[in-house]
Amino acid sequence: MLSYRHSFHAGNYADVLKHIVQVEILSHLVIKDKPFTYIDTHSGAGLYSLSSEQATKTAEFSEGIGKLNKSDWPELESYFKIINSLNADGELAVYPGSPRIFGKDKRFIVKAEDGYEQLIALLPPMSKRGFVLIDPSYEIKSEYDRVVETLIKAHRRFTTGTYALWYPVVDRSRINRLEKKLIESGIKRIQLFELGQQKDTIERGMTSAGMIVINPPWTLFGKMKELLPRLATVLGRDDVPIFRCEELVGE
């Protein structure tokens, strides 16, 4: 039986990385006064209590968002604005999931269906501009292959869209394989941003987490290059900051 519950992990360092990248991409898309489509294939609940039994059991957020002091991160103003708008009295009581990061809008459609199948069915979007966030729980190992296959298929249908794929590093060889498949797919403009909490182990829990972005906004790489070493210093458990900021495939 599949048992993944994001409420145990909400606001941890992996969520922080994911949502910073998500906010950066969305902030770039809204600059132009033109419609765009946002697709969140694995949206989850949308809002998480940090005082719930699940959240306090692991307290993962205390090593993630709980460690970041807003005043130290002026470049993350938009990200903190979203979190603060949900925590009016300044206490960190709730943390937003990716659909809540995007906001509220009566045009949103929520489907309780398979995110991979729905993604392919929805592409290409009418708007011709779009951002797809793929954030699976990777409960079954075959999911590492399924995400890449889906991403390649989606990209064929909607080549100009921006895609962000989240991944956990539990066994580095799986991520190496995933990267290799993407590089060999012929897809251009692929960047990778990874934030580590500790050095790699094999199957002893998540040690790093990353975002692979296809067709990133031109500002993203520079911003992440500045942010990642600092985030890794504050959020890492190791003496040495662990991160990656790489262009996997260029133009």
Ligand SMILES: C[S@@+](CC[C@H](N)C(=O)[O-])C[C@H]1O[C@@H](n2cnc3c(N)ncnc32)[C@H](O)[C@@H]1O
């Ligand atoms: C990592 S969580 C998503 C977190 C969310 N994107 C966020 O940033 O707050 C993955 C979610 O996908 C759901 N899920 C699992 N398999 C799915 C599928 N085939 N299609 C859509 N959602 C799925 C899980 O129940 C879980 O809520």
